[in-house]
Amino acid sequence: xxxxxxxxxxxxxxxxxxxxxxxxxxxxxxxxxxxxxxxxxxxxxxxxxxxxxxxxxxxxxxxxxxxxxxxxxxxxxxxxxxxxxxxxxxxxxxxxxxxxxxxxxxxxxxxxxxxxxxxxxxxxxxxxxxxxxxxxxxxxxxxxxxxxxxxxxxx
Numbered sequence: 226x227x228x229x230x231x232x233x234x235x236x237x238x239x240x241x242x243x244x245x246x247x248x249x250x251x252x253x254x255x256x257x258x259x260x261x262x263x264x265x266x267x268x269x270x271x272x273x274x275x276x277x278x279x280x281x282x283x284x285x286x287x288x289x290x291x292x293x294x295x296x297x298x299x300x301x302x303x304x305x306x307x308x309x310x311x312x313x314x315x316x317x318x319x320x321x322x323x324x325x326x327x328x329x330x331x332x333x334x335x336x337x338x339x340x341x342x343x344x345x346x347x348x349x350x351x352x353x354x355x356x357x358x359x360x361x362x363x364x365x366x367x368x369x370x371x372x373x374x375x376x377x378x379x380x
Contacts, residue, residue, distance in 0.1 A: 264277055264278075265277070265278045265306050266278070266306070267280075267281055267284050267305060267306055267309050268309055268310065268313060269284060269287060269288060269292070269309075269313075270288065270292070270294065270309060270312050270313045270316050271288070271291075271292045271294070271316065272291075272292075274287055274291075278305070278306060281299075281305060285299060289342075292343075293340065293341065293342045293343060294321070294325070294342070294343045294344075294345060295342060295343070295344050295345070296345050296346075297344060297345065297346030297347065298346070298347070301356070302356060302359065303356075303359050303360050303363045304359040304362070304363065307359055308355065308356070308359060311355055312324075312345065315351075321343050322343070324345060324349055324351070324352070325343035325344055325345050325349075326343070326344040326346065326348065327341050327342070327343060327344075328341070328342045328343070328344055329341055329342075330342065
C-alpha cells in the first residue's frame, strides 16, 4: 500500500492548499484592494459606531460588551461589511429576538444578575442563506476573471 502512495512517506503530496489571488504571499494584490478596500467601514448593527474593516475585532467587542450580540463563525463570513449592512437593516424592521438565539447568563442566580446575550448564527435559515449568497458572489468574482482570460486566449 505504501509503495503505491509515496506521499504517505513524506514524498510529493497529491493535496495542495487552495489559494486565491488576494491571499497569496507578497501582500495584498490589486484585485483584493479593489474588492475589500482597507478604508471600508463596518457599522454596528444597533448604533452609529463604525470602524475600518481592518479593526473588525474592535467592533465585534463593542457589540458584545455594549449590545450583548455575538456573531458566530465570523471568520467564515466572506463579505463582513455586506453581512453587517444586511442585518442592520433587518434589525430595524424586526426585534433582534426574532433572529437570534437568546442565551441567559447566571440563570440560577437572582433575576437582577441575569443577562441575555444574543447569538446570530447560521442555524437561522435566513442567516445561512445570506452567508451562502455572499460566498457565491465572491466565487463568481474570482472565477469570472479567470474565464474571461481563457476566452481572450482562445482556450
